[in-house]
Amino acid sequence: SQTIHQWPATLVQPVGSPLSLECTVEGTSNPNLYWYRQAAGRGLQLLFYSVGIGQISSEVPQNLSASRPQDRQFILSSKKLLLSDSGFYLCAWSRGANVLTFGAGSRLTVL
Amino acid sequence: QKEVEQNSGPLSVPEGAIASLNCTYSDRVSQSFFWYRQYSGKSPELIMSIYSNGDKEDGRFTAQLNKASQYVSLLIRDSQPSDSATYLCAVVRNAGGTSYGKLTFGQGTILTVHP
Numbered sequence: 706s707q708t709i710h711q712w713p714a715t716l717v718q719p720v721g722s723p724l725s726l727e728c729t730v731e732g733t734s735n736p737n738l739y740w741y742r743q744a745a746g747r748g749l750q751l752l753f754y755s756v757g758i759g760q761i762s763s764e765v766p767q768n769l770s771a772s773r774p775q776d777r778q779f780i781l782s783s784k785k786l787l788l789s790d791s792g793f794y795l796c797a798w799s800r801g802a803n804v805l806t807f808g809a810g811s812r813l814t815v816l
Numbered sequence: 817q818k819e820v821e822q823n824s825g826p827l828s829v830p831e832g833a834i835a836s837l838n839c840t841y842s843d844r845v846s847q848s849f850f851w852y853r854q855y856s857g858k859s860p861e862l863i864m865s866i867y868s869n870g871d872k873e874d875g876r877f878t879a880q881l882n883k884a885s886q887y888v889s890l891l892i893r894d895s896q897p898s899d900s901a902t903y904l905c906a907v908v909r910n911a912g913g914t915s916y917g918k919l920t921f922g923q924g925t926i927l928t929v930h931p
């Protein structure tokens with residue numbers, strides 16, 4: 706069966722510091738991978754998606770970037786965090802059918 | 817107009833009752849529809865997917881889709897306190913047969929089932 710791991714689960718970072726969130730999927734090959742963000746009082750927003758190694762599409766302009774160095778690894782990064790980057794970050798995967806399976810999430814607080 | 821709209825609630829129903837959650841969407845070419853449940857502090861989990869007009873039943877859950885009215889709903893029969901959560905409606909527009917899981921989510925409806 707497929708499993709998705711996401712870490713760290715929570716982190717508190719100062720403004721201007723870097724960020725790295727990591728996500729890996731097990732039990733499948735060539736998944737579509739996604740980063741969503743859920744800000745307080747707001748819905749889930751798609752940030753990035755990837756259909757293959759090195760292929761990244763950005764949905765919204767922002768202070769974040771994503772990379773996919775391996776088939777089942779997806780990384781969300783920032784060089785300098787802003788207060789507005791606070792939120793609940795969710796990695797997800799799918800195999801063509803649009804059905805998303807989410808990881809447990811990473812709660813980021815920027816102070 | 818938001819792309820996917822849900823009543824934020826909270827919707828409160830007694831245990832054993834039917835909970836009815838509603839969602840409307842603006843993009844007429846949307847083809848895939850999903851309901852996710854999200855417990856407080858947790859990630860969303862898929863409850864139902866529906867792609868064709870009509871009803872789809874899975875246990876205590878029934879999803880209803882009406883593309884002409886751009887409306888999708890979720891019925892929960894015999895509601896239990898464990899059903900208390902936020903329910904997210906999600907819609908995807910399949911472009912040219914490619915599916916990238918680019919779901920557009922509503923803000924969610926908070927459901928509370930009281931004993």
